Amino acid sequence: MITVLDVENTVTTRNGKMHLDPFEPDNQLVMVGMLSNDNEVQVTFDHSDIEPTVNGHNLVQKQLDETTLLVCHNASHDLLWLWESGFTYDGSVWDTMLAEYVMLRGIKKPLSLEACAERYNLNTMKQDTLKNYLKQGVSVRDIPHDELSMYLSADIHATYELFEKQHHSLTHGNEGLMSTVEFTNDVCLVLSRIYQNGFCVDKNALDAVRNEFEQEKLNTEKELQNIVHKIMGDTPINLNSPEQLSQVIFSRRVRNKSLWKEQQDPYMSKEDYKEFVRMHTDSIHRTEAVRCPQCEGKGKVRKTKKDGTPYARTSKCDICAGDGYLYRKTKDIAGLKLNPPSPKWFSANGFSTSKQNLEILENAARVKNLTIAVDFLSKVRRLSALDSYLSSFVDGITAYTKHDSKLHVRLLQHRTATGRFSGADPNMQNMPRGKTFPVKKVFVSRFDGGKILEADFAQLEFRAAAFLSQDETAMEEVRNGFDVHSYTAKIITEAGQPTDRQTAKAHTFAPLYGATGFGRTPAEAAYYEHFTEKYRGIARWHTELAREALADRKIRIPSGREYAFPDVVRKFNGTVTNFTQIKNYPVQGFATADIVPLTLIKIHKELQSYKSCIVNTVHDSIVIDVHPNEEKEIIQLIKRINTQLKDLIKDKWCVNFNVPLLLESKIGDNWLDTKDVA
Numbered sequence: 001m002i003t004v005l006d007v008e009n010t011v012t013t014r015n016g017k018m019h020l021d022p023f024e025p026d027n028q029l030v031m032v033g034m035l036s037n038d039n040e041v042q043v044t045f046d047h048s049d050i051e052p053t054v055n056g057h058n059l060v061q062k063q064l065d066e067t068t069l070l071v072c073h074n075a076s077h078d079l080l081w082l083w084e085s086g087f088t089y090d091g092s093v094w095d096t097m098l099a100e101y102v103m104l105r106g107i108k109k110p111l112s113l114e115a116c117a118e119r120y121n122l123n124t125m126k127q128d129t130l131k132n133y134l135k136q137g138v139s140v141r142d143i144p145h146d147e148l149s150m151y152l153s154a155d156i157h158a159t160y161e162l163f164e165k166q167h168h169s170l171t172h173g174n175e176g177l178m179s180t181v182e183f184t185n186d187v188c189l190v191l192s193r194i195y196q197n198g199f200c201v202d203k204n205a206l207d208a209v210r211n212e213f214e215q216e217k218l219n220t221e222k223e224l225q226n227i228v229h230k231i232m233g234d235t236p237i238n239l240n241s242p243e244q245l246s247q248v249i250f251s252r253r254v255r256n257k258s259l260w261k262e263q264q265d266p267y268m269s270k271e272d273y274k275e276f277v278r279m280h281t282d283s284i285h286r287t288e289a290v291r292c293p294q295c296e297g298k299g300k301v302r303k304t305k306k307d308g309t310p311y312a313r314t315s316k317c318d319i320c321a322g323d324g325y326l327y328r329k330t331k332d333i334a335g336l337k338l339n340p341p342s343p344k345w346f347s348a349n350g351f352s353t354s355k356q357n358l359e360i361l362e363n364a365a366r367v368k369n370l371t372i373a374v375d376f377l378s379k380v381r382r383l384s385a386l387d388s389y390l391s392s393f394v395d396g397i398t399a400y401t402k403h404d405s406k407l408h409v410r411l412l413q414h415r416t417a418t419g420r421f422s423g424a425d426p427n428m429q430n431m432p433r434g435k436t437f438p439v440k441k442v443f444v445s446r447f448d449g450g451k452i453l454e455a456d457f458a459q460l461e462f463r464a465a466a467f468l469s470q471d472e473t474a475m476e477e478v479r480n481g482f483d484v485h486s487y488t489a490k491i492i493t494e495a496g497q498p499t500d501r502q503t504a505k506a507h508t509f510a511p512l513y514g515a516t517g518f519g520r521t522p523a524e525a526a527y528y529e530h531f532t533e534k535y536r537g538i539a540r541w542h543t544e545l546a547r548e549a550l551a552d553r554k555i556r557i558p559s560g561r562e563y564a565f566p567d568v569v570r571k572f573n574g575t576v577t578n579f580t581q582i583k584n585y586p587v588q589g590f591a592t593a594d595i596v597p598l599t600l601i602k603i604h605k606e607l608q609s610y611k612s613c614i615v616n617t618v619h620d621s622i623v624i625d626v627h628p629n630e631e632k633e634i635i636q637l638i639k640r641i642n643t644q645l646k647d648l649i650k651d652k653w654c655v656n657f658n659v660p661l662l663l664e665s666k667i668g669d670n671w672l673d674t675k676d677v678a
Helices: 056-066 075-084 096-103 113-120 129-135 145-171 175-197 203-232 242-250 257-263 270-280 355-367 371-400 438-442 460-469 472-480 484-494 501-508 522-534 536-552 579-609 628-642 645-653
Strands: 002-009 012-014 017-019 029-036 039-044 069-072 092-095 199-201 252-254 281-283 285-291 325-333 410-412 422-424 451-457 554-556 562-564 613-618 621-626 663-668 674-676
Touching: 002 056, 002 075, 002 145, 017 371, 029 056, 029 145, 039 056, 039 145, 069 075, 069 145, 075 092, 075 175, 092 096, 092 175, 096 113, 096 145, 096 175, 113 145, 129 145, 145 175, 175 410, 175 562, 175 579, 175 613, 199 613, 199 621, 203 242, 203 285, 203 371, 203 438, 242 252, 242 371, 257 270, 270 281, 355 371, 355 522, 371 438, 451 579, 451 628, 451 674, 460 472, 460 536, 460 579, 472 536, 484 501, 484 522, 501 522, 522 536, 536 554, 536 579, 554 579, 562 579, 579 613, 579 621, 579 628, 579 645, 621 628, 628 663
Parallel strands: 002 069, 069 092
Antiparallel strands: 002 029, 012 017, 029 039, 252 281, 285 325, 410 422, 451 621, 451 663, 554 562, 613 621, 663 674
């Protein structure tokens, strides 16, 4: 039996954030609406107007027991409320939001029930009742019962109509996507269980990490100001201003911002670009501070009235604008004197200082042995990272960790174009790769004496690309355990830019994702060209993908997942538009939207008889909270699954994955301090 279900619950605002989940002690389940075989049932649990429905829990559970397919819009939310309210449901789900996401084939459109209802022109349109009352600060349980009931009824009827439209489309013309929709819904169930499990946070360790980051931030800011004073002189500089940061780096100031913005063209020729910069900018000179002769360094003066008597209050000095000092230009050019390489670096107030551009400039400065520039740019990038770590991770974890010290990890399947997981509250998918990120140490086991195990796929996206392209060189390297990162470092070093394995990692697989050598140093650009020569099978496959996109306006990968490119055209130079996405989506999609989730489902199923549980998945890894009595068994379980990966893929998609896959495990007292499992 198919049942459409939706829940209404109260919302808590804490730490400036809205919490809609059932893990907040003040949040309550208000109503549950169910629709099946044209029979609509609404059950009230906690409302200020009326008494709870008699035998309400049994009514809902009886319906769930008879249900073979539970249809929801944003099923994870509804499932969490059901499970945490004491209901059981382990059957199949159909999330109309996720189904719509798959059917859009990577094209980003709004996925709310309201947006879907408008797109499909449903008979029942979503109402604004809840939104309007919440804006007024009215609790869900205090919305007039009749209005809340009508709102809930509209939601479940709209969801049912949407389900019927989707199912018809997937059985009449879009049959190839049905398996991906079903798989996505299976993954949704597992991610909901991970959400329910939560990841235990050591709050003392979190405070220590905050202090560590804040102290490093203070030190970095101080070191940057010292460098700025050395290269700019005495004029105060605010590095948080993109305009002033641009001036420090490029040593030029825009004369007229309106003309600069109006006349710039990112596609102008190299000669026109140089002339444009010369005409519209001035060089910046170092300054020396001299005491203002009018206020004598005080910044304020006492003016006199017409009759010669002084005013009671002092005024800001007109000469120095209250600074107390005047800044006299010297003959020396200020700043780092770096050159923005192309007109694509234009910004409204000068030149772009984006994260990518700063990295390009730093690499170029390192090649030229510009020590001060390398020091400054690396510190600017580090300061930006520290700000992000503090706001996105430390503050985010603090805001969303519950009273029982658990952070319930929200993993989202519908945010990225490729199907790769995103996250929220906070988005831990944005954590830096590598084994040194301090925030990971705050995550510990919920069990006394427990451990955190991370099972991580080795070079998964490269192996996926090797399989998809059947590139003989790449496949041979995987089979022989060839260290591709060391090889990358060797190529870049031999091209005149000494580097190490860790630094080279950023370049090794970048061409897989559509990156080119444009904007890179000559040595890095040489590696990007070398990649295409070395992996000719991957290069040929990229050409085939472009042809497929042009011919079919979409790309289909072995799992059945599809990506649409409705506007793709061939350009005058022979390449195609959207080529970066055309190369990137199949690799990232098959690796992290299909293989990782398939493994996640398998591990979750195997853990059902254990106390140990999955608590997160980030990038290509799966994180398990291991009970102390189950450590050896869980390690053996992962080793066993490691030998079954190819069979899992073959059983699921009838694909012979003829490239070795490797799931490596490490375990420790927290998520950071882990050691490889022998």
